Amino acid sequence: MARPRKPHPATALRRSFVTPEGVDLKIELSTAGARAGAFMLDLLMMLAILAVATIVIGATAIATESVLLGGLWLIGFFFLRNGWFALFEMGGRGATPGKRIIGLRVVARDGSRLTGGAVIARNAMREIEFFLPMTFFFSTIAESGTDKMISILALIWSGIFLFFPLFNRDRLRVGDLLAGTWVVQRAKVKLGQDIVASLAQSDQPRRTFSDHALSLYGEYELQTLEEVLRLADNDSLVTVAAAIRRKADLPDDGDDYGFLSDYYAALCARLERQMMVGLRRADKYSEASRERAA
Template sequence: MARPGRDRSLIRRLVTPEGVPLHLNLASAGARASAFIIDMLLIAAILIALTCLALFGFYLIGNKYPGIVLVIWLIGFFLLRNFYFIWFESGRRAATWGKRRMGLRVIARDGGQLTGAAVVARNMMREVEVFLPLMFLGFGAAEGFVDRWTMIAGFGWACLFLFLPVFNRDRLRAGDLIAGTWVVENARRDLGIDLVAQTGRSADAAGFSQAELEVYGQYELQRLEAVLREGNAEAITTVADVIRGKLNRWDPIGDRAFLDAYYAQTRAHFERGLLMGRRKRDKFDTSA
């Protein structure tokens, strides 16, 4: 559901492989740009720290190899700008430090698990989009073998890809188009205690085993909460059928009572796990 003042044009309906419809808020172009700036500032800070260490090492050995500073910047910047993004987006949070700061994460547009191949593809495209043309122009201008029109063309190429998210409705980079990914808002919120109170007797309408309560994670539970709050009969029936099929149980109670019971008992199970330091973020999280 859209928050007050939310741009409704950024709301997308995604159907998971289990057939569960989800409504997601795409990240705005401004939020994505802010996250990228934060990440680049962090990368620059790491490079500066490495350079300072190298300079200190040169001082100790008598400053015999000053050219190594340029090598550190070239190799270090290449490794950081690629593997920094790939490393963090391949994790459970699917987000770099900048994205976490802005409350964003990367997901697969088909509703499935975000694969390593998709993460690598979307981030390696950034080389073609931005870094290679800008580095070529920078070194070319410094060495004097790039003329004015080549610089204008290269700068236009970089700007075209930089501002691509502004000119498409899904706010996609070229890397997102190739990898089949979205960048969405990852708003954090506590599990709804008031919703559990509203379930009343429905919370005891069915009993679930520990294995059944651990099928899904906190992310799916929050989506189930959204379905119950919205109260759409069709969505409730669809979600109930999916969960019944996943658990292989077909209780004779109504779909709403079934979901109320599953929600209440799963939330209680997760809260007990949190007290012991265990958190299952989503159905793909096996660390818990």
């Protein structure tokens, strides 16, 4: 009896992601290593902010002999570690600075727009998964007896949650399970120049598109369209072409591949023009905004 084949590494994390328009985007999930790397980058940035705040508050407390500033530091630390992840992920990019550097973003698993409730739910679990146990651990690490046991249990508790993404095929945290989210690879900055170059060499007449038709999508959808054109699967071509035509109110000329190729080239050119003046549009849900430092 033949052994079942293991999925190829390039497709093991590929998933169907059906949008409300019925288009299957076939996204690529983040690896556990990439997620850990993004989390560590965010932690380093938060620690840098915390270190500066500690110096400022400490110097102010000594100068004013105020004991209330210690409470202010604790409150600020709580809001920093919770607000950092939630506020950034509620933005149009759906990613913290660490995720942006690694090239990741958070999306809803049902294909709809990521909601504030989902973001809050997935990040509220991080307090239980990591920060609260680590607080117990570091506060009792130098103790003995019962306190020592508490620190060990806290470390084990954190370890269970920390390695949870390694034991499920979608690399989900517990927070992702509750919130219905995925962490996926973000659209790449390089926008398929080889496809655009091949279209430019074609002798076929090129279609033109209105500003309205090109304003419907962003970089995330452009990457998806590039993947559809590379795979050249007939069912995907028909589905995606129909969705774009319906949304842009364009006629069906019977040439789905040609239509998508021309639309890709025009959308690519539009997004790159925006990038040249410092504007980026992450996806169809967000508006073009000025690039900020990660």
